[in-house]
Amino acid sequence: MKYPLIVRRAMLLATSCALLQQGGLVLAAQDGEAAPLAGTRPAINTLTPQPVADALPGASGGTAAAAVDAQGNVAELMQMIHDAKLSELRTTYNGSYGASLFFYPPEMTYYVALFQDKHFWRVIKTEDAGRAEAIYTGFAQQTVQLADIEIRRTQLQAQKAYIEDIIAVSEDRAKRLQADLDVARTQQAKVNDYQRQTQGEATALRAEKERAQAQLRQVQSEVLQLQRQTEMGLPVQK
Secondary structure (H helix, E strand, O other), rough: OOHHHHHHHHHHHHHHHHHHOOOOOEOOOOOOOOOOOOOOOOOHHHHHOOOHHHHHHOOOOOOHHHHHHHHHHHHHHHHHHHHHOEEEEEEEEEOOEEEEEEEHHHHHHEEEEEEEEEEEEEEEEEOOOHHHHHHHHHHHHHHHHHHHHHHHHHHHHHHHHHHHHHHHHHHHHHHHHHHHHHHHHHHHHHHHHHHHHHHHHHHHHHHHHHHHHHHHHHHHHHHHHHHHHHHOOOOOOO
16 A cells, blocks of 8 residues: 555654664764773764864875765764764774764665764765665674774783783782791891800800819818818717
8 A cells, every 4th residue: 555755754754763762862962072982882972073084095086076075974964963863773882993873764864984982984875774784784894803903902901900910919929028038037147146145155154064063072072071080080980
């Protein structure tokens, strides 16, 4: 059954709104967002146009005209995002790179965008839904390749920081062990000095003891002799 054009447009608009309620996002204008970190999702409407010379390096002649047209699509997309006219159907993030598929229901038009950090890189405008999906898929795959080095760098930075933490912990442990070792060596030196001092005192005491014993034997001998002399001529005790 064929419907009048206005009815068909109303039906398409209702379908688009339903898709929007299920998973799309109507973009509202926001200012002052910080640059996205790897693995985070920045607000699309914070993106700015990438300079044409950066987006299409080495463009000249016929490619220069394409660059100007690409810049025109970028400006058009930014304005429509600012005016909250688009539905964000899909978005893929890999590191600081991303790809988005937008839909403009009134004209059944799709915008496919490739961006990095806070800058739009490429924008393709088409009314062909299949082509839009294919371009989006290609852009999404491109973000995987582009973000590979960035992701490796993030992982290497984390590994470096982890190793540095281990080094710091090990160095602290080494300092503690060295401190304990210094204390042990100092105490051992004191013990050795004490042992030598004690050994010397013991040797001196032993010599004094031997002299005292010799003196005792001499005194005892003298006492015995004096006692014999004193008892000379007396009856022997039985």
